[in-house]
Amino acid sequence: MKKYIYLLCVLSFVLTACRDDKFGSEESSGSAALKLKFNTSNNMSRAVSSDEEERRIQNAYVFIFNQDGTKVFGRFYDGINQQNTYQIEIKDIPAGSDKTIAVIANINTAIFDLTTADLEAITTQPDLLALTSRMQDGFIERGSQFLMSGTTTADLTANTTNPVNVPLKRVDAKIRFNVTTAEGVTFTPLDWQVVTVPQIVNVLPTEVQGQFEFEGNYFNSSWNNFEITATNTNTFAFYVPENKVNPRKTIPAVGTYAGQYALREKQEKMPNSDGSVTNGAYEYADERATHVKFRGNIHYIIGSGKEVSADVTYTVHLGAVTGVNDYNSLRNHFYTYNVKIVSVDDIIVEVESTTQGEPSPGSEGDVVLAKEVLEFDAHNEVFKTVFHQSDIDQSLTWNISTPFSKGAENENPKDYEWICFRINTKTRTTYNGDFEKYKGDNGVYTDAELAVTGNTHPLDKYMADINTGNDKMLNIKQLINILKECKRRYTDNGTNSGTLFDSADEIVFTTFLKDFYYEVNPENTTETEENGLWKKFVNTEKRVLNILSNLKYSADHMSTKTTALYSIRQASIQTMYNKEAAENFTAWGTEMIQDENRYQFETQRIRANRTYDDKDNGRANTINMWMASSGSEEWDTYINSAKWEMQAAYNAAKYKCMRLNRDMDGNGRIDENEVQWYLASINQLTDLWIGENSFDPQARLYKRSTWEESLQWYASSTVLDKDEEGILWNKTYRDNPDILWSSEGSSIGKLTGAGAIDGAIVYYRCVRNLGIPKNAAKTVRPDDFATYDxxxxxxxxxxxxxxxxxxxxxxxxxxxxxxxxxxxxxxxxxxxxxxxxxxxxxxxxxxxxxxxxxxxxxxxxxxxxxxxxxxxxxxxxxxxxxxxxxxxxxxxxxxxxxxxxxxxxxxxxxxxxxxxxxxxxxxxxxxxxxxxxxxxxxx
Incomplete structure (x- = not known):
């Protein structure tokens, strides 16, 4: 990657008392009064907290020390609550020269552990200079709780009110990252993390660098989402306590500045027996140097027409203000890092290097150059893949990247059965464009069924099954094997005879993508379900299958380059549940890329008066909504399988989640255990708002930057009221569901509150249970992320x-x-x-x-x-x-x-x-x- 970092607006406002003369070094007789004014510096520009909060003085402790460091005054002033400046008068202080006045502001907060009692215990100036404070949790936000301090020296004249000004400086630095791209390049951010944040800070400034032991005094923040801005700027900001640390080793002043800068992220390389290397410690940066990691996807088109899609992670050490060997984040400073992404060329160079070259050590990623990149959501999906004989080469294979497996076929990754292929039927000499039906989860060939027998290739068995209508679906291993044999025969014979190629030299498959969900770990040898397995595959990077590909690794195996015909990428299920929690519990999650069209809740009145009024259990509501108690509904009644679209009578919000599911046993009927994706209940819609900061921004209910009142109703599966017409046996019904006004966050009401039921058009949101077996009864609901006592x-x-x-x-x-x-x-x-x-x-x-x-x-x-x-x-x-x-x-x-x-x-x-x-x-x-x-x- 070509990466440019600019440091802008590095601000430090230090106000000191101006002096020309000294009274000498002796203490004077008599007492003096002191008119003490302490003030905060200007705010740290664009806020994480507001300007007012960064400047607020809530309370303060004032010290006065003699020249020899003995304390002559100490008092706590509470309830100040002033911005910028506060003034007090102190009387009866022994007069003399070189008095030190120190002010510590905003103590007794939930951020730092500094208390009034800690300051009361200070008896000398050296005690105060040595005083440190520890953050009580892994905070990178502050609210209005900014610990500040400041000192000055003054000569206090007896029998006089002496004006003294003490500037206050926040012990924190504020950091903002702005990520931009070159023209034609798209960066879709995933998240960011601050690594090696000091948990301890000197209350007063010190010139000593790297003074804290590493163990127990630094933490890593959680991964956080980028901010959502009206201009779609990719940005984020945070606070860290001052961190002053020397480099581990000096970067030589050789070559270009950009080359020197890149070495800040260079790691030691430890050779392995197979020729690869393992990354060790940073070569130049000290282990206590704070740095930022951010992740996302880069996409652009190159001159050959291929799509470049790269999942990348960038590392940026903070500092570099005074030069490449500067790793400091100084108190009361505001640092802006403008990062411009131009390409992923440096990652490609690293992968293809024969000398273990690493142009940008802080850039890592999986780069794919594909003829076609196909993006899908977390649910079941159907699409076509077309293979022309010219695309197929005997050296090509497949490779995957999932939460459980990563690698090419020869590395034997286990997690590849989430996609399968059924060959399309032919109309005369060319393949039909309609989708084939899914044959059920068990309708995929086993390896034994397509094993080589004698001189017979699996292709012959497969073609025989096609001719008799007994063909099954192929997994990716079987598909590649059959495609290669078709190409070998085509090349040897000079014709498509004895192959699957049609008159256009193409083979067309209906391709079935399973939802991004695992009941068992594919890398385990047992078939038992792991407790909390869902925590391993939600809110993760997309899982990827590259077809007809080759794969290369960088020397440290932290980056890859793949060229492929198809790169199939599927978003993970998004959830607001805490997947880092050790407790085992069930949960639920949502699709990511929602349908942006709006629909009537239902297109026609119905005779069935079913009940689906649960405020929490959307799955039970949805099953009752779609299915009669007899369970006789057919998939074809609702969905046109040839196009995988809703039938016209059911193209309504009430039913749209149905197409996210699948006929898992292939019997044509909708069974309860096949309803895994369902219409969210009203409280689940509210919970999506409560936890939306945990989602990829694409998954949020409202993504506009202006208010559009008539465009933001989300209909739930919770129906407490129905519009009823007719009498006795002739009655018909129309649902009046609870809805959520997403532009207002979580305001809720009934559809009639938004207008007439017949004319209102709404959004919908499909969700899925996590950690609950697929055959669980509809009454089983996930654990709640919020408990009320x-x-x-x-x-x-x-x-x-x-x-x-x-x-x-x-x-x-x-x-x-x-x-x-x-x-x-x-x-x-x-x-x-x-x-x-x-x-x-x-x-x-x-x-x-x-x-x-x-x-x-x-x-x-x-x-x-x-x-x-x-x-x-x-x-x-x-x-x-x-x-x-x-x-x-x-x-x-x-x-x-x-x-x-x-x-x-x-x-x-x-x-x-x-x-x-x-x-x-x-x-x-x-x-x-x-x-x-x-x-x-x-x-």
């Missing part, structure tokens, strides 16, 4: 993925934000408690928000409690009973405002109506008067 009024989210958890814990009100805030304010913490009573009763939403500021003087909630954000209120709404005990007021407000509300608009914020009647967007009406169910972050 009614006795303690606590919601716990240990099963929710870290990307959907707020990156910091707080005991104060959240800063003002909207429901789509990228700073984390509309995320829940790992667990929160709900206050037993309501507060701020009989207030408007505007009044509640005005009084609910961080450190505010007249808060609505009691000390240590706060107004819930919109997602927390949505969790409360879906988990707490919907009655007057839980929801006694007319309205129960969230802190979050509505992002799409125009200036002066009426759509202001979010609320739950009395008795949990509805979760909705406020309209600034005079009757919208209520209060707050306050919440509290807990461990």
């Amino acid at each position: 009614e006795a303690t009024r606590t919601i716990t989210l240990t099963r929710l993925d870290a990307k959907s958890i707020r990156g910091f814990k707080t005991s104060e009100e959240l800063d003002d934000h909207n429901e789509r805030d990228v700073r984390g304010y509309n995320k829940p913490w790992k667990a929160f408690k709900i206050n037993s009573t309501t507060h701020g009763n009989n207030l408007s939403w505007q009044t509640v928000i005005a009084r609910s500021k961080p450190g505010g003087r007249n808060p609505v909630c009691p000390a240590g409690w706060r107004v819930p954000n919109q997602r927390e209120l949505a969790l409360m709404y879906s988990k707490m009973p919907r009655n007057s005990t839980s929801w006694p007021l007319t309205d129960h407000f969230a802190k979050s405002s509505f992002s799409f509300n125009p200036v002066g608009g009426d759509r202001i914020g979010f609320s739950v109506k009395n008795e949990g009647g509805v979760f909705y967007l406020l309209h600034n009406n005079s009757n919208e008067i209520g209060g707050v169910r306050c919440v509290q972050d807990i461990d």
